[in-house]
Amino acid sequence: MVRCRKLETDVDRIEKREFVAELSAVFAETSMVVVTRNAGMTVAEVTDLRRKMRAAGASFKVAKNRLALLALDGTRFDGLAPLLKGPTAMSWSKDPVAVAKAAVDFAKTNDKFVLIGGALGTQLLDVAGVKALAELPSLDSLRAKLLGLLNAPATKVAGVLQAPAGQLARVFAAYADASKSEAA
Structure with a gap:
């Protein structure tokens, strides 16, 4: 009986070390951590929360303080230590807006x-x-807006550059038509 308890204790310690690591x-690796209190949530509610976090690119973990x-x-997150009192959980993500929003x-x-x-x-x-x-807008939406801003001027510049060429081609065509009618 004593041997079995020692084995369980050793396994628990190994699991705890692995969890901490x-x-x-x-x-x-992450840029943002949110600390929450989740007392009284049902398993279904926690499952729903995890699903929503995953959809936002974030993770949610209930851990012993x-x-x-x-x-x-x-x-760099060691300043969160005073917040870890009572039944707490943590959420994190590389995109700080995504985890906060979720x-x-x-x-x-x-x-x-x-x-x-x-x-x-x-x-x-x-x-x-x-x-x-x-x-704030998410990182992906900011990237999309930035690309839109970069693409819009390029499209306008291309349009401006093509417009004189098109006008010049029409002038040459008109001149060629006028030359043909004069020669005939």
């Missing part, structure tokens, strides 16, 4: 899901900061 790697604190230690949108529809704060790199954000970030 995995979460630390996530914090090294002690393990999350170990994972945060030494990363969290804020879900919080509007579910009163059990409460925003606590977040961090954009080393910059800590309160709830108002996360909500303000959620109001």
Whole structure:
């Protein structure tokens, strides 16, 4: 019996170390982390939240605060430590607007899901900061607008450059028609 408990304890420790290492790697790669409180959410609600986060390109994880604190230690997000009290969860994404938008949108529809704060790199954000970030256009829409701005002038320049050539071709055609009618 004692041997079985020791084996379970060793497995638990290994799993916890792997979890902390995995979460630390996530914090090294991501640009935005949102901390939330999710007390009383049903399994169906959490599943729905995860689906919406995934659709936005973000991830959602409920973690024991002690393990999350170990994972945060030494990363640029270690300022989030004071927020990790009680039943908390974290969401993250490389696109800061996507994770903020997904969290804020879900919080509007579910009163059990409460925003606590977040961090954009080393910059800590309160709830108002996360909500303000959620109001910004996403990275993909900003890229599309930028490409639209870049393409629009190029199209206009091409049109302007082609217009004189077209006018010149019409003048030459008219001159050629006039020459033919004079020669005839």
